[in-house]
Amino acid sequence: MATHPDNLRARLEERADLLEGTRLRYRALHKLLRAFFWKDRVRTNLELLREVALAQPQVDATLESVARRAEAEGWPAGSAPMKLLAEVNRLREAIAWTVERRLIAKKKPELLGEALLKLEEEVLDAGPLLGRRLWAQAVEILPRNLTELRAACAAAEVLERVFKRPSPEGALPFDAAEVDELRRALPLADEALAALWARLDRFDGTGRVRAFLEKGMKRAPVHPPRSGPELLHHAAFWRDLARARLKALLESRLSPVVPREEEWPELLGWLVEREGPAQARLTASEVLSEGRAGLLEVAAELAALSRARPVGPWNEEAAWVRLWTAAQRARSETGPDAERLRESLRLFIRLRGQGQIPARLFSPERNTLVPPGSGQAGSEPEDLPGLVQRAREAAGRPREGRVSG
Missing domain, CATH: 1.20.58 (Methane Monooxygenase Hydroxylase; Chain G, domain 1)
Structure with missing residues (x-):
């Protein structure tokens, strides 16, 4: 049974809005392409040309789908949806014919959307008229x-x-x-x-x-x-x-290690997790080896210990344990970053803290030069765990054996 003409637009659903919008854009674009100074008109309306080109695959699929449905359901030729469909098809063919004439390239794209984008390239390649301002060109x-x-x-x-x-x-x-x-x-x-x-x-x-x-x-x-x-x-x-x-x-959070750009995504998430009470560890991945992850953990702990005293409760002993554990992961790491970390630890050993106050490592009020001949300067170990242990001892705590996790 044929559908009543009053119900045909409802059968199109949202495709009616697409086809009506396409009809308006086709009319405007066809007028531009037929103008005498068509290149200048197109140059000032490239957004319209690109909008038609980018929407063309969806428009073509809609035209084909609506045409099949109209034939199957026997829509009347004089109904509003059929008139809309016929006008959009007519304008599409007119634009396709005009674009083919305007294109200079010998090998012209078969699809209308691609042909419009090719026409955009040719118009821009032709360059602006003499005297055009740079902003207008942009x-x-x-x-x-x-x-x-x-x-x-x-x-x-x-x-x-x-x-x-x-x-x-x-x-x-x-x-x-x-x-x-x-x-x-x-x-x-x-x-x-x-x-x-x-x-x-x-x-x-x-x-x-x-x-x-x-x-x-x-x-x-x-x-x-x-x-x-x-x-x-x-x-x-x-x-x-x-x-x-x-x-x-x-x-600031990982000094003196210099993070690589490909490490940024993983480091950002880890820094957020470190803000919590669990003090999350940095997991090794394809980007971060086990040793590199440990090196960055050492840097983060050193940087945290080097800042001012935190607000609220803070467990200094736990911070030293985390630092030593991270140093164990990075024991075999070499290169400029590892050497800069060792130099930072050696510097602290020479500028050891005073008393039992759990202040930060490099707080200026705690830095005191080690007296010459004390036996500490110049005898530091070379591996990171050993340097961390020596730094812990230099912080003013009594010798109680090695720090352990």
Whole structure:
């Protein structure tokens, strides 16, 4: 039984909105492509061209699905949905024919969406008219609906939310849930921004547009971004700020070891876990070997012992046990980071603390040079566990045997 025309639009469901929106965009794009100065018109409306191109696979699938359903159910030819379907198909064919004429490439894409993106490349390759300003060129090269620009903005939203708010001194600026967001946002921002700069280099042979945009990248955005270059500026600023803040945070928490960038994702989560009473250990992984994880644990414990006295209860003996246990994991580690840790421990042995007050290792009020000839300077062991044990003894505690876990 044929469906009543009044119910046909309801049968289309959300596909009616897609087809009506497509009809409006097709009409506007067809008018641009038929204009006498069509390249200039397209250059100033690249967002429309890209929107049509990116939606084309979904539009094609919808047109085919609706046509099959209309034939199977016998929809009347004069009904509103059938008229809509016919007009969208007519405009699609007209745009496809015009795009094929406008393309210069000998090998032209078969799919309309790919042909539109190829036309965008040719228009941008042709370059702007003489006298065009750099900002106008940047707006044309970076339309707001670029997939990479949307990805960069999504990552920047996370980074801005985490690093824009104030945080107490010495506290981590993020929690465990936000660490997972940062792990996804940082590589996403890096990849998206790299693709955007590559696009600028691709369509700006002189390099003037990129140089122009890079000048303002270190300044904080002063108003909500609207154009493509402003969105790039916003994303690049917060990516750079986040990386600088994270680098400074890791250096302060793990000095004198210098964390590698590929270690950042695992270290951020571990630092959050260390804030709890359990004092979580750093687990070895594909990125972190057992010895490297132990080395970073030693650095974290040393950095914690070197800061001012903590607020609230603190067990100094437990801190020394954790330090010695971590040193056992890192016993076989070599290289600049391991040597810097040994030098830090040797320095403490020479600047031993006073009395029995459980103050921090390198607090200035506790540093006293070891008297010459005391027998301690110059006789330190070379392995990390031995240096930790000697540092523990130099902290002013009586000799009670080796620290053990």
